[in-house]
Amino acid sequence: MPGGGERKNRVCSLFSFDLMREGYCVVYLTEYEQEMLDGKYGSASKMALQVQVAVGECFGAKRLLEASRVHVASSNQEADVWFAEKLLKLGGRCRITPTVNPGFNLSYLSRYLSISREDAGLMERARRAYRDLGALLTLSCTPYLEANVPRFGEILSYSETSVTIYVNSVIGARTNREAVQSSLCAAITGRVPEYGFLLNENRRGTVLVQVDADLRSDFDYQLLGCCTQKIGPGVPVFVGLPANPSQEALINLGTQLNTTASYAMFHIPGVTPEAPDLKAAFAGREPERVVTVTDDDLHEIHQIISQPPQKIDFAMFGCPHFTIRQVQEVASLVRGKKLAAEMWVLTSSLNRELARRTGMLQDIEQAGGRLVEDTCIDQPCWSHLKGKVGVTDSPKCAYYAKMRGMDFVVRDLASCVQAAVKGEVS
């Protein structure tokens, strides 16, 4: 079986100079991997493995591991399309079928929005390239809920801010914060360099975060996740949280930690699988730092990330894609009402189908809202919202959409829906 053989002490010969100089890491390759690097399995595999060996060499990887799952945060930006097409032209074909991020749903949104020919063309090229490389076009940024759910301890190559931290922390699978392109390379080669969060020693907690605040809703976990200046770098271990935080609360916490700064992992003793208790969370060591987050901190960060209360033009939800429970909450809040502002709820195609079957889609549409699949907030399809003010429950949405000229009042979900009904945040 490819790659299953004994590891030989072959020096990777990525480039023609001597990697053996003192102090420099050498990635040892199996015979199969060396053959791949030598081009025996085609130019795309060769190039993809070159990238991965160089990344591994840079971060001190001693070997490659077989990955079992890949998620690629494809963006249909030009660089993304360029690299996917480059691999395709070299004959690339994924050894591991990756799931991919949303772009925008061209056929559905063209009915309501004006989309430039250039943007539509790029979207279609991206879809075609990824499909031809062998990706499964799930077009969702929550692969850990459906379609690509890893088990504890599984070795992955995942990209996408909200995904990497969730699968590491909440599931206990293992991935680094991959780039779009490095995870695509992993899909092509089936390998991933062993460094960083694939190794036990880097997964233990380093910062004790005492939460001395009253977390009453899933939204409060968004605010906690934004307190990264106070928490500082490392792997935070949160204590003082309510028992049994919801799946949505854990998604929110991780998403904001990895958006406002670069965190690959957190622990909550008694909740996340690698932290049965506090001692295990720190692997028996002392925390490097102890910080306390209070209600005042949450209040303060909320003021910073949100525009003040005002009239709003639209509501935007689903960054990351809404779970079916969140879709259900929106549907029940708008049932029988008429929205004063545009409302866009982004979710996976599987959730949208379930919402259709169960009547939630109809509730949302009759109120004047739209439930959209395959679509991300950070896409050119939203150009009509440039210069407008919206409301969202996601600080990540507010942060990224700023680059597209949108401003947001950030509130909990129920308040956001209420604002969409009234046309203002009071």
Added chain:
Amino acid sequence: MKGRESTFNCHMIAEGRAGGEALVSQDEILFYLVDPQSGIVIEKGHSLEGKSIAGKILVFPAGKGSSSVQVDGLYQLLRRGNAPRGMIIERPDTILVTSAIIMEIPLVDRVDPAFYELVKDGDRLELDAGQGRLTWRN
């Protein structure tokens, strides 16, 4: 004092050779916040704000930002001939390493600390990533 020359060891991340003027950034760089038409850094409050990175040997502490925007930012510069010719970094990350390799921009790290004492904007640098060698002239 002009006319001095020194050679330093460094560690190759992305292969290749490049020569050009040094441009030294105190801050981390997000290539998305560089104008692709001119190569000028547009990020507010950045130590390179208003300066062009086009054709320079860019000396900076680290990259930042999500992979889509960072990679696309560098790609847009490259496509218009406004990318840096070479990059010298202190703290590499997966995203920047991957970008430099696929876009074939020489990238090194682990340069002798003495280099950072010397280097100033406008100094002449010759980077040979494959040989792990960086030559400085003022």
